[in-house]
Amino acid sequence: MSRDLSPREARDRFLSRRKQENTEKTVRSYKNRLTRFVQWAEDEGIDSMADLSGWDLDEYRAAREAAGIAPATLKGQLTAVKQLLDYCASIDVVGDDLPDKVNVPTLSRSEESNDTMLEVDDASSLLSFFRSSTDWFGRPQHAFLEVAWHVGARMSGIRALDLRDFDPDRQTLEFRHRPPTLLKNKEEGERVVGISEPVVKALRTYIARERFEKRDEKGRQPLFCGRQGRPSDTTFRAWSYVGTHPCLVIQCPHGNRRQTCDFTRRNHASKCPSSRSPHAIRTGSITWQLLRGLAIETVAKRVNARPETIRRHYYKATEREEFEELRAETTLKLDIEDNDE
Template sequence: MSRDLSPREARDRFLSRRRQENTEKTVRSYENRLTRFVEWTEEQRIDSMSELSGWDIDEYRSAREASGVAPATLRGQLMALKQLLDYCASIDVVDHRVPEKVNIPTLSKSEESNDTKLEVDDADALLTFYRSSSEMFGRPEHAFLEVAWHTGARMSGIRALDMGDFDPDRQTLEFRHRPPTRLKNKEEGERVVGISKPVVKALRTYVARERFEKRDEEGREPLFSGRQGRPSDTTFRAWSYLGTQPCRVVQCPHGNRRATCDYTRRNHASKCPSSRSPHAIRTGSITWQLLQGLSIDVVAARVNATPKTIRRHYYRAAERDEFEELRAEYTLKLDIGNYD
């Protein structure tokens, strides 16, 4: 027997289920994305989820596009809507064909580079998964994601790290310009960056279990090391794309099965529409650090950028209200999880 729920009731029920599986920050992200849909249905006098048709869903997308929302934001809102409808179909509130009527847009290359980042809730979910997985904890994908997210460093900077640059006792990583491994701003980009204890633990596990005892062509001992020594940029990108695939945590937003999906293969991981590049991780990290309450100058120093660049590209006017609202809520213990 099917049940009847209003869009607001369906959203609240869905969120209550999410709270059993996700952090509160992830749930809050779902709520923000789905509230747009709920408010739209109420404006359209759609009182029951069972009334929804493909036409209604397309009209909602058109309304969001007309509002001027960024393509990446629109995509995230429609992905959340599809997950809501998948849940409603599973409890017989909507017909099982309704979720398939959500047409999730594919971003162009320019939209990908300008607007797409690893979102805070996605990073939270991924790192929570890795930290609780006995199989994946400390694997290259996990260790790279921990460092990339918590430092906001460029891929070239992470690749340049040597074993001696990691001080687990002081909880620091030291980025140094030592050609042929280079920092973007050369010696001016050198800095020491603090990392939290969970990041230290992940790196220690990576070094103990996964790292190859190899030197590079200059005789240095790279922190991230493969069979041939210091990994190539291609290898780091593969770790990034493989490590950020959402199907490690939730149902595939594109309707694929992980066991048979070509995107889970190393050479095809970059083709997954929801995987993220090292630059996208950096972009998300910088925004997250600002939301944690760190000043623009502090973030700029951590990520080797100028305060002007941070203001222009990351501290957008649309995010300032959210920054002020969240600053008092979060502590300055810079870690993706809630650790004492």
Template sequence: MSDRDLSPREARDRFLSRRKAENTDRTLRTYENRLTRFVEFCEERDISRMSDLSGWDLDEFRADRETAEIAPTTLRGSMVALKQLLDYCESVDVVDKDFGDKVNVPTLTRSEESSDQQLAHEDAEALIDFYRTSRRHMGTPEHAILEVAWHVGCRMSGLRALDLRDYNPDDQTLEFRHRAPYTRLKNKEQGERVVGISEHVVSAIDTYLARERVNKRDEKGREPLFCARQGRPSNSTFRAWSYMGTQPCVITQCPHSNRRETCDYTRRNFASKCPSSRALHAVRTGSITWQLLQGLDIETVAKRVNARPETIRRHYYKAGLHEEFEELRADVTLKLDIQDTHE
């Protein structure tokens, strides 16, 4: 190891500065929040140099986080961020080679990995920020599907049922219609509704239509809004778009220490195996909680996502138990956009 050394706080700041070119501001804030807890841990124990750290200190930090009774996914996120910090310190000869391997990153059960099958708000924002600013990925099926699924909170059956005629970019609306027997909404005619979407979502859909959409009718002669080479996409295609579009390695380092170039999970048929990818139901779950926290009243959210208020209270209302929700303005859904909401 060289004579150069860094304090934990300096190491954190230097690490974050190196990641600015490849991460969104939201992702950087997530890293900063996770690593600041480690910095405070070190300062409380008078650990002033990264080179003074031992394997015991790393294990004590994990024990300290476990004592805080945080969610398993949060604990894993903290330890992954710490390992990435130490990997960086290795690369600049501040800590010994392979010291980062001493970090005990917890292995989660399948139920813990799913995090109640919810795409977290910060993850959704980081992904959507990336897609909107990427020339290559803007308007891809993965992007367009994520925009609609997140900002509306609809089911997969709703996405699949949308036709071109159901999209009105001038009014900024999507109309969900039950057209049995070929495309069905879960609650049939009771699930029909018109929902407002923001200008950003309209832009994503318009880009998808101009660049990506295959101009083909389905077997009933209808023009699907989201269309594939064979016509209206199957459920498995929608699932693949969601799994591939929510993989964190699209925008940042793999939290599971895999290389995107060689990882099987980046292939369509294996994307669902990625522990950090999310199904459309997980996007819907995260969206419902997020919409409630943005001030939409529960009756409005229930209509947008086609669910009973009682169901939302039982399964999605936890985050808002102690929140005061403001009254809905008439035009709020046309302005509802993840880019305009920050903690």
């Protein structure tokens, strides 16, 4: 070995390389997963990556299993360790055979995927409410939900949209990889997607009434823009959680009164058991688009994901829903109000 690094130094060096290739969210995920490994190694007195053995890696897995974490979480943490070791092997810090000694578990489909999603009926009720509400129409929560549901894009993709990427006349949104706002899969994730007229109307109203005329640090004009410029991930999540509160439409299913419920406050919105994250909206949207009869290749292009990934992680339709699958629609007519046709 020509170099020696401690586990913490190796993690930091690895993350610095990831920053050049991945989104901030992905790098943060790597850091969270690898920090657990670093802490375990330091507790075990492992001062050098070169001292790691297959036995140590198996002990780490056993320690994580003993902590009672979910199978998907365990797989994610061990996959991150393997990638760290692959990097270390590439710079001659560990032997070439060490990464293969990480025993990453193979999971069933049910273990690997998260079934939480915004249901079609709930999305329909919420969007009908927003579209008919004088107070809520065009507000950030509404505009975000329209785009997130009808496109199925990742939160990072929606955040990366600029004002120029919205063409109301052509009814399109254009997703472009422009660092520092990154798309998953980089340039390969670039695409133009069609949106329905009601989505266009919601975005027009948001831009006219709610959007702040600001530029980001690169001088670009974000489509979704707050007082400080391009909103943070935290802001988008807050819009998602607030915008999917069921009490906007129906009586609270948890027995609370909206006027006094803490969950209606922005900082507590995610604690509502029935509110949904951007990822849950994306999962519901992808399932809905497929049930509407769109080809999986078309959906994959719209949402920037491989068909096999969609089948494994996102498609949550029941056998009954598949049997009653609705006819295909063109993307320009794909709209929640047509769901019952």
